[in-house]
Amino acid sequence: MNPILLPILEGAKAIIGNLVAGKVKKEEAEAQLELFIATANQQLLLGQQEINKIEAQGDLFRAGWRPFIGWVCGAAMCYQFIVRPILPWAATWAGATVPPMPGLEDVLWELMFGMLGLGGLRTYEKARGHK
Numbered sequence: 001m002n003p004i005l006l007p008i009l010e011g012a013k014a015i016i017g018n019l020v021a022g023k024v025k026k027e028e029a030e031a032q033l034e035l036f037i038a039t040a041n042q043q044l045l046l047g048q049q050e051i052n053k054i055e056a057q058g059d060l061f062r063a064g065w066r067p068f069i070g071w072v073c074g075a076a077m078c079y080q081f082i083v084r085p086i087l088p089w090a091a092t093w094a095g096a097t098v099p100p101m102p103g104l105e106d107v108l109w110e111l112m113f114g115m116l117g118l119g120g121l122r123t124y125e126k127a128r129g130h131k
Contacts, residue, residue: 009037
């Protein structure tokens, strides 16, 4: 069922009262329309559930764009806070010299705060009662 039709069907409930003569026929028609709308909503939810199952299949790197963003952010944080400080130290300890490695301070913090900010906004919305 096309999700665009659902608001139209909801609006049809108001029109039924004007088109159907008699209270019994009106209630019967409204009940049938309610059942049709509920069935359409259920089909939409089942379709979305199937899409979610398909997207969740596969390995960690091919499951969609969200894991990709997570892996990129995780790799950037690993480089910034583990590799960048330890590699020059280890090279110096081994007797070699390493030129200064580029940092990701500005870009990484913007990325991290952006990702965490979106999560915080969703938490704020949920606390305010939005669905």
